[in-house]
Amino acid sequence: MQYAPSRLGRGNALPGTPQQKSIEPHLSLSAFLVQLLNGLASASSLFLVAAGLSIIFGVTRIVNFAHGSLYMLGTYIAYSLVKVFGGGMLGFWGGVLCAGIAVGLFGALVERLLLRRLYHAPELLQLLATFALVLIIRDFALWTWGAEDLLGPRAPGLGGAIDIAGRQFPEYDLLLIALGPLVLGLLWLLLTRTRWGTLVRAATEDREMAGALGVNQAWLFTSVFALGSFLAGLGGAIQIPREPAVLTMDLTILSDVFVVVVVGGMGSIPGAFLAAVIIGVLKAMCIGIGIGNVSALGIDFSFSKLTLVVEFIVMAVVLVIRPWGLLGRQQSIPRGAASVEPPLYLPPPALLKGLAAALLMLALLPLFSDRYTLVLLTDILVFALFAVSLHFIMGPAGMHSFGHAAYFGLGAYAAALLFKHAVPMEAALLLAPLVGGLGALVFGWFCVRLSGVYLAMLTLAFAQIAWSVVYQWDAFTGGSNGLVGIWPANWLASKTAFYYLALALCAGGVILLWRIVFSPFGYALRAGRDSPLRADAIGIDVRRQQWLGFALAGVLAGLAGAVHAFSKGSISPDTLSIPRSVDGLVMVLMGGIQTLTGAVAGAALFTWLQDSIARQTEFWRALLGGIILFLVLAFPQGIAGFIRERWDARKDAE
Amino acid sequence: MESVSHGKSRSESNEDDVNLREKHMIARRAFLLGTVTLAMAAIFSDPAAAQGTIKIGEMNSYKVFPAFLEPYKKGWELALDEINAAGGVLGRKLEVVSRDDGGNPGEAVRVAEELLSRENVAFLVGTFPSHVGLAVADFAKQKKVLFIAAEPLTDKIVWQNGNKYTFRLRPSTYMQTAMLIPEAVKLKKKRWAIVYPNYEYGQSATAAFKELLKKAQPDVEFVAEQAPALGKIEAGAVAQALADAKPDAIFSSLFGADLTKFVREGQTRGLFKDRVVFNLLAGEPEYLDPLKEDTPAGWYVTGYPWQSINTPEHKKFLAAYQKKYKDYPRLGSIVGYATLKTAAEAIRKATSLDQEKLVAAMKGLQVDTPIGRITFRALDHQATMGAYVGRLGVKDGKGVMSSFSFADGAKFLPADDAVRKMRPAE
Amino acid sequence: MTETIVLRVSNLSKSYGGVQAVNAVSFSLASGELLALIGPNGAGKTTCFNLLNGQIAADSGSTEFEGRSLIGLKPRQIWRLGVGRTFQITATFASMTVRENVQTALLNFHGRLNSLVSLAERLYVDEAIELLARVGIAEQAARPCAVLAYGDLKRVELAIALANRPRLLLMDEPTAGMAPRERAALMRLTAELARASAIAVLFTEHDMDVVFAHADRVIVLNRGCIIAEGKPAEVRANREVQQVYLGSGSLFGAEHA
Ligand SMILES: Nc1ncnc2c1ncn2[C@@H]1O[C@H](COP(=O)(O)OP(=O)(O)OP(=O)(O)O)[C@@H](O)[C@H]1O
Numbered sequence A: 001m002q003y004a005p006s007r008l009g010r011g012n013a014l015p016g017t018p019q020q021k022s023i024e025p026h027l028s029l030s031a032f033l034v035q036l037l038n039g040l041a042s043a044s045s046l047f048l049v050a051a052g053l054s055i056i057f058g059v060t061r062i063v064n065f066a067h068g069s070l071y072m073l074g075t076y077i078a079y080s081l082v083k084v085f086g087g088g089m090l091g092f093w094g095g096v097l098c099a100g101i102a103v104g105l106f107g108a109l110v111e112r113l114l115l116r117r118l119y120h121a122p123e124l125l126q127l128l129a130t131f132a133l134v135l136i137i138r139d140f141a142l143w144t145w146g147a148e149d150l151l152g153p154r155a156p157g158l159g160g161a162i163d164i165a166g167r168q169f170p171e172y173d174l175l176l177i178a179l180g181p182l183v184l185g186l187l188w189l190l191l192t193r194t195r196w197g198t199l200v201r202a203a204t205e206d207r208e209m210a211g212a213l214g215v216n217q218a219w220l221f222t223s224v225f226a227l228g229s230f231l232a233g234l235g236g237a238i239q240i241p242r243e244p245a246v247l248t249m250d251l252t253i254l255s256d257v258f259v260v261v262v263v264g265g266m267g268s269i270p271g272a273f274l275a276a277v278i279i280g281v282l283k284a285m286c287i288g289i290g291i292g293n294v295s296a297l298g299i300d301f302s303f304s305k306l307t308l309v310v311e312f313i314v315m316a317v318v319l320v321i322r323p324w325g326l327l328g329r330q331q332s333i334p335r336g337a338a339s340v341e342p343p344l345y346l347p348p349p350a351l352l353k354g355l356a357a358a359l360l361m362l363a364l365l366p367l368f369s370d371r372y373t374l375v376l377l378t379d380i381l382v383f384a385l386f387a388v389s390l391h392f393i394m395g396p397a398g399m400h401s402f403g404h405a406a407y408f409g410l411g412a413y414a415a416a417l418l419f420k421h422a423v424p425m426e427a428a429l430l431l432a433p434l435v436g437g438l439g440a441l442v443f444g445w446f447c448v449r450l451s452g453v454y455l456a457m458l459t460l461a462f463a464q465i466a467w468s469v470v471y472q473w474d475a476f477t478g479g480s481n482g483l484v485g486i487w488p489a490n491w492l493a494s495k496t497a498f499y500y501l502a503l504a505l506c507a508g509g510v511i512l513l514w515r516i517v518f519s520p521f522g523y524a525l526r527a528g529r530d531s532p533l534r535a536d537a538i539g540i541d542v543r544r545q546q547w548l549g550f551a552l553a554g555v556l557a558g559l560a561g562a563v564h565a566f567s568k569g570s571i572s573p574d575t576l577s578i579p580r581s582v583d584g585l586v587m588v589l590m591g592g593i594q595t596l597t598g599a600v601a602g603a604a605l606f607t608w609l610q611d612s613i614a615r616q617t618e619f620w621r622a623l624l625g626g627i628i629l630f631l632v633l634a635f636p637q638g639i640a641g642f643i644r645e646r647w648d649a650r651k652d653a654e
Numbered sequence B: 001m002e003s004v005s006h007g008k009s010r011s012e013s014n015e016d017d018v019n020l021r022e023k024h025m026i027a028r029r030a031f032l033l034g035t036v037t038l039a040m041a042a043i044f045s046d047p048a049a050a051q052g053t054i055k056i057g058e059m060n061s062y063k064v065f066p067a068f069l070e071p072y073k074k075g076w077e078l079a080l081d082e083i084n085a086a087g088g089v090l091g092r093k094l095e096v097v098s099r100d101d102g103g104n105p106g107e108a109v110r111v112a113e114e115l116l117s118r119e120n121v122a123f124l125v126g127t128f129p130s131h132v133g134l135a136v137a138d139f140a141k142q143k144k145v146l147f148i149a150a151e152p153l154t155d156k157i158v159w160q161n162g163n164k165y166t167f168r169l170r171p172s173t174y175m176q177t178a179m180l181i182p183e184a185v186k187l188k189k190k191r192w193a194i195v196y197p198n199y200e201y202g203q204s205a206t207a208a209f210k211e212l213l214k215k216a217q218p219d220v221e222f223v224a225e226q227a228p229a230l231g232k233i234e235a236g237a238v239a240q241a242l243a244d245a246k247p248d249a250i251f252s253s254l255f256g257a258d259l260t261k262f263v264r265e266g267q268t269r270g271l272f273k274d275r276v277v278f279n280l281l282a283g284e285p286e287y288l289d290p291l292k293e294d295t296p297a298g299w300y301v302t303g304y305p306w307q308s309i310n311t312p313e314h315k316k317f318l319a320a321y322q323k324k325y326k327d328y329p330r331l332g333s334i335v336g337y338a339t340l341k342t343a344a345e346a347i348r349k350a351t352s353l354d355q356e357k358l359v360a361a362m363k364g365l366q367v368d369t370p371i372g373r374i375t376f377r378a379l380d381h382q383a384t385m386g387a388y389v390g391r392l393g394v395k396d397g398k399g400v401m402s403s404f405s406f407a408d409g410a411k412f413l414p415a416d417d418a419v420r421k422m423r424p425a426e
Numbered sequence C: 001m002t003e004t005i006v007l008r009v010s011n012l013s014k015s016y017g018g019v020q021a022v023n024a025v026s027f028s029l030a031s032g033e034l035l036a037l038i039g040p041n042g043a044g045k046t047t048c049f050n051l052l053n054g055q056i057a058a059d060s061g062s063t064e065f066e067g068r069s070l071i072g073l074k075p076r077q078i079w080r081l082g083v084g085r086t087f088q089i090t091a092t093f094a095s096m097t098v099r100e101n102v103q104t105a106l107l108n109f110h111g112r113l114n115s116l117v118s119l120a121e122r123l124y125v126d127e128a129i130e131l132l133a134r135v136g137i138a139e140q141a142a143r144p145c146a147v148l149a150y151g152d153l154k155r156v157e158l159a160i161a162l163a164n165r166p167r168l169l170l171m172d173e174p175t176a177g178m179a180p181r182e183r184a185a186l187m188r189l190t191a192e193l194a195r196a197s198a199i200a201v202l203f204t205e206h207d208m209d210v211v212f213a214h215a216d217r218v219i220v221l222n223r224g225c226i227i228a229e230g231k232p233a234e235v236r237a238n239r240e241v242q243q244v245y246l247g248s249g250s251l252f253g254a255e256h257a
């Protein structure tokens, strides 16, 4: 038996083929109603987890990347407990509740032992610490529960379905629908009717003021972290009848939860509820509508595919219209010691000499190193430029970006696509950065209108939207598979030749950015960061300056992406995914956000660690997390910051 | 670091105390950093290369897909033991240098580079996700190095993106879909709903299924199509949307957590009642085992019913595997085992580690695997490995394939002409 | 000295919810003149400054600088026209040295802010030092702003505000946080500058000694309304002003009593 395919590898059949005609949007009123309920059921668990994150952020200002991991722990622990307790009424609910409590206690422990030490560290350093926790918790779960997905039992007495509008609707989902508002109500009571709640609200509104009121901050922070973790754990635990415990659920939920918190307004619990409902229901509706015919594009488009990105579209729209989320308020800018940026001096001659020597060494390296060292160094150079371009907007310009990979990826894809469309490699390499810059110009225009975490989340939303387009546009970008066959021209085919190209472009890009930091343009950026008020009063258009800075960083990230594409011969949507953006953040923070050379040190260290650790141990993720934690605790100012400190200390001693 | 010890011993002032303490702190940190660096250098320095062995470079996304790849690793480790116990190949022992590629094409290419240039491996095997497989395949073409893709299912790796140096072991998306078609055609269901994970594998499976079914049964209608994001299915909503389309039958290519969620929601909501369901891969223990008593009896699936395969070669493999690991094999174990057997056979046939000779040897190479003899087709470098097609059932609270037959991969490939048309000239 | 009117404000109003922060305020200011805007806490002084330099938009009324309406202009545009400003709570660039703070303003004044290649630190050094010398902190030029004493920051602010060679200076409590002797010195300096360069100065001040020693004219604001205007001596004698200030008791130098 043989079947001859005429056309394969595309999800959508050609338009107008007969079978497609029968697929039409079919959302009757009753179907709509039940999809609404589906959306509400999903929203409940999302809300629980998001409420936890929101409270934690509101009071401690920690961007807790490990929140998804706490959720995952909740699911795993609940699975195990219910197994031990038995699936009876008491066993099930006891297990679920205990799982939440266990995660809450774990959260308190993390706060006391780890995060507490970092409150006076530079901004976002806690983010790095929580990122390390993600790695460690993931491996811990793998080690404890194994790789296989674990599906829990159905809830006792709620395992069946009841008839709603002629459809079978799970009883457990009804319970979830009720649980969301119930938790919202309980939280509201807790926050408005107790002294503790008053303190939490005061701290959310103004951290210093709460401190001045004589609130025992340490205790407040711990208890808030415990409550937030408890909610995350509970949110995970109540999922066991609906979905299996899986090792990837930490990151899967994390982005969703961030979106919910930001759309609702950071620190606003009702906002989180509203946002969870909006996103849950919208997703269900996209699925309910199924396939509609978007005739303008002449192709069938399945709305269900939108579920990939719909929450990020919502977030982008909300943030553009309401810069502080639906129910959020403008963040009070923390005026603590941590937020004052240290002075930035022109590098002393000794440092310049050191850098020149390092550059010389890099240039001479191919004479006596093996080929793989060059390959690894090429990667390091690429990521160094990527990290420096991110640092450029995070440090001097004071705009945190969680979506910098977008410009890296745009550069990479532009290079690949130009090359595929017969543009010579050399020209593609030069044009691609402009595409990265153009992307940054477009996205940046919206982003610079926001500040703080909102700005960061908008960059993330844009990056995800760009990613989802690249991921789904098979005909142009190669879809999820990406593009292959992007090899450099013959004269660059040898590793050594390409290494020199990478060295020239990346080191050149890094030096250019560093130089710009000390140029009038760089001063204007720093002015806008240090005091927007003063900058405005001396005639600086802060937004415009930030916008141009953003675009400039986009150009150089794009250059890094283009070099990356030709060094690998292939690219995939991974190049502009969240993990790539997070890698950039980790590099910048590890190296030290307050020093210029930090990003380079961070990129080198992180890439080298990943390369060497992944080779050696099975639980390399946890080891990497452990090393990052160690670095965070030992050198809160970053590697480069530490070296500078030591340098200064020695000079003072002389 | 010693700069601290010869500090001013005389000075008693407070300020100096603070300075000294600070310096101590800094020195301590520097010391720690130094120690860590040294320790890491010691741990990570290259192990002395074993002399006289033939090294094979293996790479896979171990940490991203542990459920599939842990058994896979056990599979090739078992094969490695067997090959070396039998004296190795060409009189030399085999050695596998295994790396985690992070599930990321960029990293995978770097790892491949490291395996080739630093570890001097003879050639490359492995990879799991399609985009990583394709990237490494293209790298192999560029470097003119043999690459045996073990796991990737994408049709493109041997067809549209096929190249001289890349061979693929597992039956592809197209083949496995085709294996389900005869049963689907027999049932004569008219209205079909489709659900697939929204990336290349799901898209290809859906396209192939529609095309093949349409050809065999022209009056078929596809009444709904759901493409949830991979790993993020809203199972309740999807189940209801499918039910609302009132299909007679469902074709799904979901797997992993998506499948588990879909099964549970669908069962609670009565989606599968009186409906035929086909699900690619759902009979593979990796995806079937988590379902336990929820296993939907009666589904048509491709898979690996390890408990009930009674061929002598499988029995032998099963016994050896269980003896070594005190665990039963998953499909990944078969793939891992067969991958290394293939590597060994290729070297044996080529009697050399020369890439051109290895590639020549791979063409038409026959390898005995626990699920029968396979041939790497000279035409498109696809192995004829088969899969088991059957129906799911529940036994002692566990999912099994209750009735099944073996589908020989060779019979589910397109006509040679069609293949030639898709594959670029070498 | 010829009396050219630099700033003309008429019927300026701004309310926050129910609070009428500034209520139909009108006055004018001539070049070289020092006009003190005084009033108890919360009277609306800072709001007035914010309205004048475009930081917030007025509900109604008009402001004219050298005959040009300032309504609808942004702070940076108003700065461009030749208006300098200092803040009640100092706003300087903490990551820069004192000199760089002034240089940044100078760079923009000379239209060099978008240069990507030159080294900012090497540009307009002399001019910056000269400005700093004028306000008396040249010797601190190399120190980072973050470590400066509050009084010195106020001087830096003044130097920054002078960088665009303004014809109107808006100074919101320029001497707050300074020792009494320093205050007098800074205001004397300001007065000299104003007269020498024909700069019109609008300033607020809680220290009445300073006000009466240096102001050419005084406006008294209470709850957003002007309740008195005139020569220092006239205002001091005004009964309503005395009543308003009884509560705070600061009008007659009670602070130093
Ligand atoms: N952004 C704002 N929102 C609401 N009310 C405001 C705002 N800014 C000022 N106000 C109110 O307007 C009134 C005038 O405030 P303003 O700061 O102008 O007073 P001031 O005269 O500068 O006082 P001080 O001497 O304390 O500096 C006050 O009642 C104040 O509470």
Ligand SMILES: [Mg+2]
Pocket: C045, C046, C047, C088, C172
């Ligand atoms: Mg004021």
